[in-house]
Amino acid sequence: MRILVNGEPKTVRPQATVADLLVELKVSPQHVAVEINRQLVPRRLHGETRLAEGDEMEVVTLVGGG
């Protein structure tokens, strides 16, 4: 199954959840926020939110800014 993660194509296994993908990407869930198709996926829903073919996922964190 193909999705876009931060604008880059990625293949994930069918039925994968947001939590599964964050583990695979070695991202600490406490330090990021996740959007799928421009909708925020709250942290408490990461384990039950399944990705679907063609989803556009954003994984964002904090950086320096003014």
Place this chain on the structure above:
Amino acid sequence: MAQGDVSSSGEHPAGAGSACPAEAPLQLGQHSLKSRLIVGTGKYANYALMAQCLEASGTDCITVAVRRERLYDAAGQNILDFIDTKRYILLPNTAGCFTAEDAVRVARLGREILEGLENPGADWVKLEVLGDTKTLLPDPVATLQATEQLVAEGFRVLCYTSDDPIIAKRLKDAGATSVMPAGSPIGSGQGVLNPNNIRLCLEYLKDGDPDYPVIVDAGVGTASDVTAAMELGVDGVLLNTGIAHARDPLLMAHAMRQAIVAGRAAYLAGRIPKKLYATASSPIEGSIAWHPPELETHQR
């Protein structure tokens, strides 16, 4: 003598041994800030220098931006490894957004991250909706739309805006927790270009509501810009590039810490009026020197 007391001898609360009234905290939304300086975390040569500068600036509130995680660069440093999130209140921004819709998305994402960090800044956002890439001046219509949306979603919205007093009032009416007019364009270092507009913003925003917080955000180039802004009567200053791109950022951070207190103190103290003619500080009476005749003056 207790802090804030005025003794029967008429001793001023700012006298030796007491806290200077200019160092009273700033109430901003739900937060009480010990320093009136809010400092950005962008554009430092490295995060270690940033951390030193934040410490030297005396700030307890720092802005951060929300950006894509670099998923394929595991060696990259994360700013969170250099910030004590128990010490600083984070103020997430929507920098780089050019539409109200994107600014609302970014605000939600920032809140989500700060909730994960259990940082008290999760309840607010520094709203920036920009009009173009050259001036980075705010889009006032989109800023107002985003403010309305975010206020409806329960955010406390600190609005970056231009120094226009009318839009400032509209943003306050829309529920902004603070209106933050730019002194001059972001990162331009031109200081407060139109102090009269800032005065009008203050007049309109504080009319019948003297504690409503107004913060000059953007354009500060050096310490005197901070002091000049504070002397106008604004409640705080938000800056980033002025420290981060100084030749010696750490020394400039110290300068900014002193400038914010100096400006606040001078505002509270009340400056003398500007006059055309001189008035001697030393008495004429008792002088042994020859004295020319008094000239006629036309004080206006």
